[in-house]
Amino acid sequence: MDTIRSRRSIRKFGDASVEDEKIDIILDAGRWAPSGMNNQPWQFIVVKDGETIEEVAGCTTYGDIVRSANLLIAVFLDRDRMYDGTKDTMAIGACIQNMLLAAHSVELGAVWLGEILNRREKVNQILNAPDSLKLMAVIAIGYPVERATSTRKALSEIAHLEQYGHPY
Numbered sequence: 001m002d003t004i005r006s007r008r009s010i011r012k013f014g015d016a017s018v019e020d021e022k023i024d025i026i027l028d029a030g031r032w033a034p035s036g037m038n039n040q041p042w043q044f045i046v047v048k049d050g051e052t053i054e055e056v057a058g059c060t061t062y063g064d065i066v067r068s069a070n071l072l073i074a075v076f077l078d079r080d081r082m083y084d085g086t087k088d089t090m091a092i093g094a095c096i097q098n099m100l101l102a103a104h105s106v107e108l109g110a111v112w113l114g115e116i117l118n119r120r121e122k123v124n125q126i127l128n129a130p131d132s133l134k135l136m137a138v139i140a141i142g143y144p145v146e147r148a149t150s151t152r153k154a155l156s157e158i159a160h161l162e163q164y165g166h167p168y
């Protein structure tokens with residue numbers, strides 16, 4: 001619960017590069033996510049090269065965040081392994097959340113970038129990813145140099161007891 005509650009989207013990173021051991025921890029967290037029928041419909045491309053990061057930055061209005069990171073993990077849905085669009089998409093979400101929590105647990109900061117999907121074909125081209133891979137998110141990762149805050153709706157707004165509308 002501590003890790004879940006204290007994780008925040010981090011959008012500004014320091015210069016220090018992320019150690020390979022930590023990258024492995026993050027990828028491992030992703031691959032251990034649940035998926036329908038355990039089909040594990042994900043593929044990851046790890047991007048460390050500064051020039052490639054710059055190219056990817058050009059694909060989103062959040063380019064400054066991407067540029068600030070020195071590690072990106074592009075998360076793809078492997079169309080060849082799908083069995084149900086909704087469930088496979090949910091599995092990818094679980095996978096990404098696992099990776100965000102793992103990053104946070106090893107003192108890294110990270111943010112899930114979705115706006116970049118508007119230019120997913122271009123990202124595939126930059127990363128030499130085949131059409132069978134559908135970009136689902138880019139996670140920008142690095143050592144945090146900001147403390148972010150966030151809020152959530154109260155449980156009373158979203159949880160119901162026994163029937164909808166009955167206060168929990």
Ligand SMILES: Cc1cc2nc3c(=O)[nH]c(=O)nc-3n(C[C@H](O)[C@H](O)[C@H](O)COP(=O)(O)O)c2cc1C
Pocket residue numbers: 007008009010011062065111112113114115116148149150
């Ligand atoms: C599907 C999805 C897409 C997101 N896309 C972006 C994005 O493109 N740019 C960005 O800065 N943050 C993005 N975020 C991060 C959210 O803004 C953030 O999770 C939310 O504001 C709650 O803040 P917290 O993560 O610090 O708790 C995205 C999050 C999700 C789950």
